Amino acid sequence: MVSLNINGKNHELDISEDMPILWVVRDILGLTGTKFGCGVAQCGACMVHLDGDAVRSCITKAKRAVGKKIVTIEGLSQNNNHPVQKAWQDIDVPQCGYCHSGQIMAAVVLLKENPSPTDEDIDLAMAGNLCRCGTYPRIRKAIKIAADIQKKEMLNPVNRKR
Ligand code: FES
Numbered sequence: 001m002v003s004l005n006i007n008g009k010n011h012e013l014d015i016s017e018d019m020p021i022l023w024v025v026r027d028i029l030g031l032t033g034t035k036f037g038c039g040v041a042q043c044g045a046c047m048v049h050l051d052g053d054a055v056r057s058c059i060t061k062a063k064r065a066v067g068k069k070i071v072t073i074e075g076l077s078q079n080n081n082h083p084v085q086k087a088w089q090d091i092d093v094p095q096c097g098y099c100h101s102g103q104i105m106a107a108v109v110l111l112k113e114n115p116s117p118t119d120e121d122i123d124l125a126m127a128g129n130l131c132r133c134g135t136y137p138r139i140r141k142a143i144k145i146a147a148d149i150q151k152k153e154m155l156n157p158v159n160r161k162r
């Protein structure tokens with residue numbers, strides 16, 4: 001048995017501890033928001049958070065997450081209302097949408113570490129998240145909008161713990 005905390009819930013799973021987290025969330029738990037792209041750490045479609053860091057779940061084994069907290073796109077916010085999700089909705093960033101769970105999870109970590117990123121910061125931080133549809137200009141714009149939303153929300157004491 002492997003014990004994993006995913007989106008705030010503890011799971012006792014009868015799986016190999018070497019199973020990649022991507023398989024755990026999609027195939028075992030049915031959380032299909034996280035996508036399989038390349039399977040070899042090259043595209044970022046499978047990105048989830050592990051104790052707040054962005055990791056590629058296609059190559060991250062379940063055993064690495066024992067005692068830690070996994071968050072998938074489904075657990076990022078209660079009502080799809082994380083500042084990054086709001087910004088993505090504001091300007092309709094996705095085209096086919098396949099890469100965007102990963103893009104959003106990467107952008108959340110970027111804004112946590114750098115609340116006012118420049119274009120260069122964004123391009124550097126997001127370089128590992130590929131988009132076949134070429135939505136990069138909208139991703140960059142949405143991250144700037146999300147940064148503004150995040151700053152406004154942080155001025156509201158109710159949101160400061162986020
Ligand atoms: S599916 Fe994991 S990086 Fe592409």
Ligand code: FES
Pocket residue numbers: 094095096097098099100130131132133134135
């Ligand atoms: S929106 Fe289609 S791959 Fe990014």
